Structures are given as structure tokens and as C-alpha cells.
Amino acid sequence: MFAVMKTGGKQYKVQSGDILRVEKLAADAGETVQFNEILMLGGDAPVLGAPMVDGAAVQAEVIDQIKGDKVINFVRRRRKHSSKRTKGHRQKLTLIKVGEILTSGADKSGVKAAVGAGSVAGVAVAAAEKPAKPAKAAAPAADGADDLKKLSGVGPALEKKLHEAGVTTFAQIAAWTDEDVAAMDEKLSFKGRIEREGWIAQAQELAAN
Known part of the structure; x- marks a missing residue:
């Protein structure tokens, strides 16, 4: 059986045991996460989502947080003398190993949902878990102080x-x-x-x- 799942704005065709690199997830090495956006289940009785397959999910173990290959971006402007810029970038990725593919009951599995580290949802989760700091009182002006x-x-x-x-x-x-x-x-x-x-x-x- 295989599944087509969506994460980080990309689609992946996966089978149990596959190792792949996905957009950075908010998870530590050794954790098990669950991908709930399943577009298709393949096998003897294929199921197409509309757009997602209800109750389906892919569980995977986080192996490590890594960086992709370095990409060099070079920009040169034709009509401006000595106007050029070189910038390097290495995308942050998460290395995972695909485990079980669930055809139903994903909402009752109890496994942590895979959340992108840079997503709004990830920020909201981090904000909810982190206690709010008390407001810092402004320091009173000293008596007789000059401007x-x-x-x-x-x-x-x-x-x-x-x-x-x-x-x-x-x-x-x-x-x-x-x-x-x-x-x-x-x-x-x-x-x-x-x-x-x-x-x-x-x-x-x-x-x-």
C-alpha cells in the first residue's frame, strides 16, 4: 500500500519504510508524528480524497533535523555599474522514516500531528505552551532629574x-x-x-x- 500525503506545500508518494526529507517540522529526533493531509490511498482498492481522504493518515518517526544543499543566488543588474549580489541559502529540513499508513481512525490514534516549524499553527502552539511574561513596569523618573x-x-x-x-x-x-x-x-x-x-x-x- 502507498499513500500520497501533503506537507510543507508539497506532495509525497510514500510507503512504509521510506526515508524522505520534508519541510522542517516542529518535532525532535525520535518523536513520532502523524500527517493527516492524505490525498490518496493506493493499493488493491485505491481511494481518492475530495480533496482529503477522511480518517486516513501517515505516521512517521523523526530521524533528525537537517539542512539541504546550499543554493547560490547571484543577481547582477545590467545598467548599474558594479551592482551585483551573491547570497547563499540552505533550507531547513526534517529527515523522517515512514511507519504505518492508516486507512481510518486517524483522529483516535493519539499521535502528535506533524506541524511545520514556520507555520502559523506552530507559532500558535508555541505561544499557547509558553506562559506570558508579566508586563515590565516603566522605571519612574528620578526626582530632580534634568531633561x-x-x-x-x-x-x-x-x-x-x-x-x-x-x-x-x-x-x-x-x-x-x-x-x-x-x-x-x-x-x-x-x-x-x-x-x-x-x-x-x-x-x-x-x-x-
């Missing part, structure tokens, strides 16, 4: 990082030494920006006003 966004190149995100580093006033920045600047460059991962933007001079002027 550090007045400094050149400082936006809300950078101001938040400065607050988290304990810097809340222009007076603090105005008093920075070379060692303080080097330490803050390292902490906030923007080496040389403090000197480039002239924060210390701006902070001295803002603090004076």
Missing part, C-alpha cells in the same frame, strides 16, 4: 540608558573626567560619541542656566 534629551544626539532610548547608569543631571555630565568619559563610552557602547557631540560643554552651559 537629558537636550544634549546633542540624545533621544528617549539613550536618556533611559543614562538614567540606568545613574546619570540624571547636567551637573554630573559637566563634572566628568577623561576616566569617567572612557568608562561611560564602554558602558553605553558608543565609543567617542561623548567627545564628538560635545556633551560636557553642553552640560556645563545647561547646568549654568
Whole structure:
């Protein structure tokens, strides 16, 4: 007996014992999964689905998660000088071994349905199994803090990082030494920006006003 099943947008003709590569499934090696989209059952009494065969399924064991052969995509634009792009891609696949072919009773087998790792269904299952994280409370503004966004190149995100580093006033920045600047460059991962933007001079002027 053979079956024609559908998974990952492709159709496969399979028999018990076949080993094949399919689009990546959300399953670990050693797990048994069940393909429920069966288009046809072949053998002595063939059955055609309309479009699927009711109650039929193909069960398979996941052997491993693998990658396909590397595909090179080269693009060159004729009328643009030196405009070209080379990009490689290796498709993520799942290696499976076909086991039992069920002609009926697939909904009562109790075997996990084969779900594509990148499908909406897979995302929904993962979201349902993962507990929701509690909402992170916004850090309250420090009392007496200056509006550090007045400094050149400082936006809300950078101001938040400065607050988290304990810097809340222009007076603090105005008093920075070379060692303080080097330490803050390292902490906030923007080496040389403090000197480039002239924060210390701006902070001295803002603090004076």
C-alpha cells in the first residue's frame, strides 16, 4: 500500500519504510508524528480524497533535523555599474522514516500531528505552551532629574540608558573626567560619541542656566 500525503506545500508518494526529507517540522529526533493531509490511498482498492481522504493518515518517526544543499543566488543588474549580489541559502529540513499508513481512525490514534516549524499553527502552539511574561513596569523618573534629551544626539532610548547608569543631571555630565568619559563610552557602547557631540560643554552651559 502507498499513500500520497501533503506537507510543507508539497506532495509525497510514500510507503512504509521510506526515508524522505520534508519541510522542517516542529518535532525532535525520535518523536513520532502523524500527517493527516492524505490525498490518496493506493493499493488493491485505491481511494481518492475530495480533496482529503477522511480518517486516513501517515505516521512517521523523526530521524533528525537537517539542512539541504546550499543554493547560490547571484543577481547582477545590467545598467548599474558594479551592482551585483551573491547570497547563499540552505533550507531547513526534517529527515523522517515512514511507519504505518492508516486507512481510518486517524483522529483516535493519539499521535502528535506533524506541524511545520514556520507555520502559523506552530507559532500558535508555541505561544499557547509558553506562559506570558508579566508586563515590565516603566522605571519612574528620578526626582530632580534634568531633561537629558537636550544634549546633542540624545533621544528617549539613550536618556533611559543614562538614567540606568545613574546619570540624571547636567551637573554630573559637566563634572566628568577623561576616566569617567572612557568608562561611560564602554558602558553605553558608543565609543567617542561623548567627545564628538560635545556633551560636557553642553552640560556645563545647561547646568549654568
